[in-house]
Structure formats: structure tokens, C-alpha cells
Amino acid sequence: MPAELNWHELMPFTHLLVHNLHYIALAFMVVAYTIKIWSILKKPAAREGTPAKGDHKKAIQYSFLLLARPDEMESTRKQWYRWIEFAVFHVAMAVGIAVAFTMPWAHEAMKGSFIVYFQQGIFGIAALIGISRLVRRITRADMRAISTPDDYFCLILLTLWMGSGVMNAPQTSEFWLLSYFSMATFFLFYVPFSKISHYICWPFMRYYMGKHFGHRGVYPKKRIAGA
Amino acid sequence: MSERNVRAEETVPEHDGEKAAQARPGDTTPRKMVPGKEETPVVVDLPKTEREPRDVAGEVVGAIGAIKDGPRVLKTYMETCVKCGTCATQCPVYFGDPSKKYNPAARSDLIRSIYKKHNTRSGKLLGGLVGARDYEDREVEEWVEHFYSCTGCRRCATFCPMGIDNSVITRKGRAILDKLGLTPDTMKRVVEISLETGNTDGATLEAFKAAIEFLEEEMRDEHGIDIKIPVDVEGAEYFYVPPSGDVLVNPEATTGIAKVFYVLGLQDKWTMSSRLFDGANYGLFTGDDKSMKADNEPYIKEAKRLGAKVLFMGECGHAYRIMKMMMEPGKWWGDLPFEIVNCMEFTAEKILTGExxxxxxxxxxxxxxxxxxxxxxxxxxxxxxxxxxxxxxxxxxxxxxxxxxxxxxxxxxxxxxxxxxxxxxxxxxxxxxxxxxxxxxxxxxxxxxxxxxxxxxxxxxxxxxxxxxxxxxxxxxxxxxxxxxxxxxxxxxx
Missing domain, CATH: 3.40.50 (Rossmann fold)
Incomplete structure (x- = not known):
């Protein structure tokens, strides 16, 4: 039976990281995001002055829901596995963040085998997806052509974070706890500056996309058999 | 210097009130668009000012920086691209040649990376790590090929998981090139001809009239009856604006329209204009909003002069897009006393009603x-x-x-x-x-x-x-x- 992590006898740095630094990083990220959202909102929204050809509301809804409808786009219809990759990877990130903020105060409750297996399962799959995405980014010329160091750096770090999540889930080692929380804390500081912050802009962009194409009647797309 | 360049020099454009006293770009260096085949270049040399060197880098960085004060959506395009590569897989140009220069994300990065460097915290702090970079001397010369390789089709936009419309960034790039006098001569000439003559072919009034007479004769031969194509009829309800090609090059579209009106008993209710018979507007493509509006305005005046109730647009996608979707009421020309209808909408409706x-x-x-x-x-x-x-x-x-x-x-x-x-x-x-x-x-x-x-x-x-x-x-x-x-x-x- 593996040794169990004693949360009451953590090294001072681990304790500081898990109970203090982690939240300072979160506060920093919230401030950075607030500034970013404010800087976006203070700019004028594009205006459509002509009579609308379509329904804005339905189109905006459609634009947002496209994310969850791989059947709606030719690209994801043909490469459905890419959409599954995308979905699992992003869900795993959300679970990873949730775990990072739940574990410090609910670690006892999270020792249940179902929760441990769930974490290990989703983090493990996400780590594999991360590796496959990294391989794709390195081996495909079209991906290399558009990648910045940040793209590689984020992907490597997220993959390692997911891997450490697998190891940390059973709460058996302070090393893995330290690894997992170190990376989580680093991300909170780094994310506002990296491409990972794309999800802050995403709602604005999808909203505009829906509004614009909805105004012109292009969204929601009509499903035509075979088209 | 070629005749074309001399001519262009005489019509130096004004930008922001300041006369750009520069020569038109010369076509001197071959451009390789197809492996193994060298073609006449679009434009390669930066225009030289006669008075003092131009701060091209400052102009480019300034124009890109202006994005941050512009519409919200373009700012988000500048700050967000996850580099997933989806746009490339959906691009017709990249499909034809998967080179980096034809990759939509890479092309947009030409502008995005400079924007990041000067206008974002991450770019200022982390520089190259997050893809931020400074403008490199004379790089706009390469931009011409990049931005004039994009067809602006917006296919990548509809597939982008974020919703980035690369065609908007392409147009921004073209607008910067236009300000620098780097719009390819072929494109610039189309704009100039259209502004000078009212149509992109530079066709004369005589050519238009001859074409109309020819088409009426053709219809007489086909049907044994007179089907008129009314011209300059004041008080006509429908003012038909086709692309000039549909009068001079592919005229059957115009006979089709004439026949529809004839069958519907509207032969006396429509008209064309002998002065304005080409809705094409290349200001949309060069990124020059002033030209686009200047090209558009005569149609509005003509529709008002004719007293038309309907600006009846022909089979021309971008002309209809500008008229219907961009010429916003109250924004460009105030309230308009006519509605804008495309001929295909009109005809399809009449087919569905069995007429x-x-x-x-x-x-x-x-x-x-x-x-x-x-x-x-x-x-x-x-x-x-x-x-x-x-x-x-x-x-x-x-x-x-x-x-x-x-x-x-x-x-x-x-x-x-x-x-x-x-x-x-x-x-x-x-x-x-x-x-x-x-x-x-x-x-x-x-x-x-x-x-x-x-x-x-x-x-x-x-x-x-x-x-x-x-x-x-x-x-x-x-x-x-x-x-x-x-x-x-x-x-x-x-």
C-alpha cells in the first residue's frame, strides 16, 4: 500500500505554495483578466446599420453553440477525433483548475477511489492528447510555420501539468503535490500573458461572429443534406 | 518608367490631408509565385518621396497601433490566435500551395506580431516568446505578395474556432499598403479607371449603347418581338446596376433580366444608366475606404436622380455587399429613398409565385x-x-x-x-x-x-x-x- 501524504506535515514551501502563493496567483490572474476585459469593453463595438437579413439572437446563440456541435462544421465533421481531442483537453484543464482549488481544503474527500480514478483518467488522456498535439506541432510544416515559442511552451507545460495531475491524484507524495501546485501557480501568473488567455477573448469574438453573420443571414447555417 | 507609372504619378493620392509626393512603385524585381516560373511582379519598390525620406516603419507601426482604438473585434483578432492551423486547412490558396506565405494565420501574424510588440503587455514584456516582434526594414515590400495572395473569401473565418476573420486583417494590411502607395498597379488602375469613367472596364458611352442595341437585336432574333432595355428613364421604379462584365463580356445575364421584366409586364418600370452601369467597387479590395465611398456615391445620386424606388443590383457579389451591407443608412449617405434588392432575390420570388x-x-x-x-x-x-x-x-x-x-x-x-x-x-x-x-x-x-x-x-x-x-x-x-x-x-x- 503506497504511503499517504500527510497534509499537516508539509514542507514550509509546499504549505506556502498550496495555501498562500496559489491564491495570490489567482488574485493576480483575476486582476489581469479584469484589466483585459475592461480594455476590450471600452472599445466601440462594431455597428451594423443596414436592415438585418437574419435573426441576431439566434445567430449569436448558434455562434456560441458551434463549439459543442462538431456536426455543424465541415472541418469537424471530417475530423471528428480532433473535436474529441479538443473537448477532452479543455475539460481536463477545467478539472485541473478545479482540483487545484478544491484539494487544499477537501483533500480528505478527494481520496475516494472514484474521484482519484476520474482525475487520473481525464488527466492521463489529456496528457496523451498534449503529447500528440506537440508532435503534430513539431512534425507538421504548416503548424511549425505559425507556432511561437509560447505555443510550444504552453503545450509542454500543460502536458507536464496533466501528467503531474495523474501522479498527484492519489495524494501519496509531496513531490507530486509540489509539482502539480507549482505548475498550477505558475500558470495563474503566466496565463494572462500567454495564448492560453484566449478564452477571455473567445466570448467576445463568438458574440461578434454571431451578430455579424446573423445580421447578414449567414448564421445560423441551414443544414442541407449532402452539403 | 512605364507609361502606366508616369500616369499614376500624375494622379498622386492624398492621404490624411498630406500630399504623398512620391513616385508610383516600379515593377522591377521578378516575383516567384509558382515554383519554377517567374512572373511580372506586382510591386516591389517602396515609393520614394522627393522631399525627404519617408518614415515607413513609423507609418506601419502607427497604422497597426490605431487598431487598439478601433472597433472591439479587430482588437481581439490582434490579441488572440491559438495557432490551431484550422484556417490553413480551409484556405483555397493554401490548398493550392501549402507554403507559409499562404497560411492565413501566418499572414495575419505579419500585422498581429507588430501589434503585440507595441500594444500589448505580453508583447512588451515577453517579446518573441509570445510572437511579438518589431517592424523590419522594408518588409512591407513582401507584404504586397502576402496580402494580395489572399482572396478574402472568409472561408477560414467560418471555420475558425475562435471566430477570427482573416479577411478583415488582410484588408487592414492592404489599407496600410495603399497608404504607402504600394497597392499593385493592376488593382490601383482598376480603382482609378472606375473613378474616372464610372466603370471598371473604362468602357465609353458609345460602347455601352452599342452593347445595348446588340442585346436588343439578339432578343428580337430569339423571340421575334421587341424586348427593350430601357436606358436613363427617369421615374422608372427599378434602377438596374449590373457589373460591367454583364453588359460587355457576358451580356446574357442582362438579356435574362430584360426578359424577366418583360414577362412580368414591367418593361416600362425599369432602367439602366448610360453613365453608371458597373456596380463593381475595387475600393473594397484595396482597403481604401475613401475610394470605395467615392465610387459608391454616384450610384446613390443617380438612383435619386432617376427617382428609382429600388436599386436593383445585378449578379455581382461584392457590389451587392457594399450596397446592401456596408452603405449603412445614416452612416454614409443618410436616409435612402429606395430599397436595395438583388436581381436573384427578385427573380426567385417570381418563380416561386409561378409568374x-x-x-x-x-x-x-x-x-x-x-x-x-x-x-x-x-x-x-x-x-x-x-x-x-x-x-x-x-x-x-x-x-x-x-x-x-x-x-x-x-x-x-x-x-x-x-x-x-x-x-x-x-x-x-x-x-x-x-x-x-x-x-x-x-x-x-x-x-x-x-x-x-x-x-x-x-x-x-x-x-x-x-x-x-x-x-x-x-x-x-x-x-x-x-x-x-x-x-x-x-x-x-x-
Missing amino acids: LQFDKSKNPQPVTYHDPCNFGRSCNIVEEPRIIMEASCQDFREMYPNRGDNWCCGGGGGLSAMDDIYEFRMTITGKKKMEQIRDTDAKYVAAACSNCKRQLTQLMEYHKEDVAVGGVHDMLSRSILINGKAAERVNYDD
Whole structure:
């Protein structure tokens, strides 16, 4: 039976990281995001002055829901596995963040085998997806052509974070706890500056996309058999 | 210096009130658009000012920096691209040649990376790590090829998981080039000719009148009756504005329109203008909003002068897009005393109400329809042409994908007018469309756009395909019943 992590006898740095630094990083990220959202909102929204050809509301809804409808786009219809990759990877990130903020105060409750297996399962799959995405980014010329160091750096770090999540889930080692929380804390500081912050802009962009194409009647797309 | 350059020098544009006293760019260095084939360049040299060196870097960085004070959406385009590569897989140009310079994300990064460097915290702090960089001396010369390789079809936008419209960034890039006097001469000339003559072909009034007379004679031969094409009729309800190509090059579309009005008993209710018979507006493609508005304004004045109730747009995607979607009431010209309707909307509605009848046997050959990007992704006129084609043709076949998911013909964004990149258009940008057309086995491709028609016609010739290219109303013209009879004519190649 593996040794169990004693949360009451953590090294001072681990304790500081898990109970203090982690939240300072979160506060920093919230401030950075607030500034970013404010800087976006203070700019004028594009205006459509002509009579609308379509329904804005339905189109905006459609634009947002496209994310969850791989059947709606030719690209994801043909490469459905890419959409599954995308979905699992992003869900795993959300679970990873949730775990990072739940574990410090609910670690006892999270020792249940179902929760441990769930974490290990989703983090493990996400780590594999991360590796496959990294391989794709390195081996495909079209991906290399558009990648910045940040793209590689984020992907490597997220993959390692997911891997450490697998190891940390059973709460058996302070090393893995330290690894997992170190990376989580680093991300909170780094994310506002990296491409990972794309999800802050995403709602604005999808909203505009829906509004614009909805105004012109292009969204929601009509499903035509075979088209 | 070529005659063209001398001429351009005489019409130096004004930018922001400051006269840009520079020579037009010279065409001196060959540009490689197709491996192994060197072509006449679009533009390579920066314009020189006669008085003092121009701070090109400052102008470029300043123009890009202005984005942060502009509309919200463009700012988000500048700050967010996850580099997933989806846009490249959906781009007709990248399909034809998967080089970095044709990758939509890489092209947008030309601007995005400079924006990041000067306007974002991450760019200022982390620089190259997050893809931020400074402007490099003379790099705008390369931008010409990059931004004039994009057809602006917006296909990548509809597939981008974030919703980035790379065509908007392309237009921004072209606008910067235009300010620097780097718009390719072929494009610049189209804008200038249109502003000078009222049409992009530079056609004279005599040529227009001769074309109209010819078309009326043709219709008389086909149907044995007089079907008029009214010109300059004040008080006419419908003011018909086609692309000039539909009068001079592919005139069957115009006979189709004339026949529709005749059958509906509206022969006296419509008119064309002898001064303005080309809705094409290349200011949209060069990124020059001033030219776009200057080109647009005469149509508004003419519609008002004629007292038209309907600005009746022809088969031209970008012209209709500008009139219907961009010429915002209250924004450009105030309230407009007319509505804007596309001819395909009008005709399709009349077909559905049973007011137009056809003899499909007049069009027995397999036909297909190419969705012009401006109709498919910017105006949603996609069912109407199909209603017309299916009503007037015996064997209508779809290309796949189609409608809003269609592939560009390869001549979008004004590229079809650029003969200096003919080889590039034939072998790279048009490659996917050529495949799509071959897959249908069609013998006629209809496209409701003069730019598409030009590109597709050249594609068929280049690839030695026995496929005719024309418009939607062309097919209608051949099979519409007038007094119970369709046109007598059989050979349309004459």
C-alpha cells in the first residue's frame, strides 16, 4: 500500500505554495483578466446599420453553440477525433483548475477511489492528447510555420501539468503535490500573458461572429443534406 | 518608367490631408509565385518621396497601433490566435500551395506580431516568446505578395474556432499598403479607371449603347418581338446596376433580366444608366475606404436622380455587399429613398409565385452553380440562384461543399483582375475549385459574379476543360417562356 501524504506535515514551501502563493496567483490572474476585459469593453463595438437579413439572437446563440456541435462544421465533421481531442483537453484543464482549488481544503474527500480514478483518467488522456498535439506541432510544416515559442511552451507545460495531475491524484507524495501546485501557480501568473488567455477573448469574438453573420443571414447555417 | 507609372504619378493620392509626393512603385524585381516560373511582379519598390525620406516603419507601426482604438473585434483578432492551423486547412490558396506565405494565420501574424510588440503587455514584456516582434526594414515590400495572395473569401473565418476573420486583417494590411502607395498597379488602375469613367472596364458611352442595341437585336432574333432595355428613364421604379462584365463580356445575364421584366409586364418600370452601369467597387479590395465611398456615391445620386424606388443590383457579389451591407443608412449617405434588392432575390420570388415559366429542354446539359463568396458568406443569397437554376435547367448539379461553405474560385478579393498573377491564379488559388467543377461533370458553370466568371473562364481555358462559364440569368434567358415560347437560338457559342 503506497504511503499517504500527510497534509499537516508539509514542507514550509509546499504549505506556502498550496495555501498562500496559489491564491495570490489567482488574485493576480483575476486582476489581469479584469484589466483585459475592461480594455476590450471600452472599445466601440462594431455597428451594423443596414436592415438585418437574419435573426441576431439566434445567430449569436448558434455562434456560441458551434463549439459543442462538431456536426455543424465541415472541418469537424471530417475530423471528428480532433473535436474529441479538443473537448477532452479543455475539460481536463477545467478539472485541473478545479482540483487545484478544491484539494487544499477537501483533500480528505478527494481520496475516494472514484474521484482519484476520474482525475487520473481525464488527466492521463489529456496528457496523451498534449503529447500528440506537440508532435503534430513539431512534425507538421504548416503548424511549425505559425507556432511561437509560447505555443510550444504552453503545450509542454500543460502536458507536464496533466501528467503531474495523474501522479498527484492519489495524494501519496509531496513531490507530486509540489509539482502539480507549482505548475498550477505558475500558470495563474503566466496565463494572462500567454495564448492560453484566449478564452477571455473567445466570448467576445463568438458574440461578434454571431451578430455579424446573423445580421447578414449567414448564421445560423441551414443544414442541407449532402452539403 | 512605364507609361502606366508616369500616369499614376500624375494622379498622386492624398492621404490624411498630406500630399504623398512620391513616385508610383516600379515593377522591377521578378516575383516567384509558382515554383519554377517567374512572373511580372506586382510591386516591389517602396515609393520614394522627393522631399525627404519617408518614415515607413513609423507609418506601419502607427497604422497597426490605431487598431487598439478601433472597433472591439479587430482588437481581439490582434490579441488572440491559438495557432490551431484550422484556417490553413480551409484556405483555397493554401490548398493550392501549402507554403507559409499562404497560411492565413501566418499572414495575419505579419500585422498581429507588430501589434503585440507595441500594444500589448505580453508583447512588451515577453517579446518573441509570445510572437511579438518589431517592424523590419522594408518588409512591407513582401507584404504586397502576402496580402494580395489572399482572396478574402472568409472561408477560414467560418471555420475558425475562435471566430477570427482573416479577411478583415488582410484588408487592414492592404489599407496600410495603399497608404504607402504600394497597392499593385493592376488593382490601383482598376480603382482609378472606375473613378474616372464610372466603370471598371473604362468602357465609353458609345460602347455601352452599342452593347445595348446588340442585346436588343439578339432578343428580337430569339423571340421575334421587341424586348427593350430601357436606358436613363427617369421615374422608372427599378434602377438596374449590373457589373460591367454583364453588359460587355457576358451580356446574357442582362438579356435574362430584360426578359424577366418583360414577362412580368414591367418593361416600362425599369432602367439602366448610360453613365453608371458597373456596380463593381475595387475600393473594397484595396482597403481604401475613401475610394470605395467615392465610387459608391454616384450610384446613390443617380438612383435619386432617376427617382428609382429600388436599386436593383445585378449578379455581382461584392457590389451587392457594399450596397446592401456596408452603405449603412445614416452612416454614409443618410436616409435612402429606395430599397436595395438583388436581381436573384427578385427573380426567385417570381418563380416561386409561378409568374415565370420555363422550357427546361433548352438547357439540357449538366450545369452547376458556384457560390460567389460575397453572396455565400457575406449576404446569404444562396437559395435564390438555385431556385432559378433548377427552374430553368434540366440537369442541375451541386458542388460540394456549397453555399456558405463553398470554396472560393481563386479570384476573390480582386485577384481575378490581376493578370500579372495569372499563372498563380490558374495553378494555385483556383486549384480546389477546378477539382470541384471536375467532380460534377458539368458542362456549364454558373456564377453570379463577374470576378468569379473571369477567373472560372480562364481556369477552364488554362486547364483545357470543355466547360462553359456564365451567369445565372444566362440560363434563365435561354429557357424562359415568353408568350409560351422559349428562345429560338440554339448555339450560344457565337
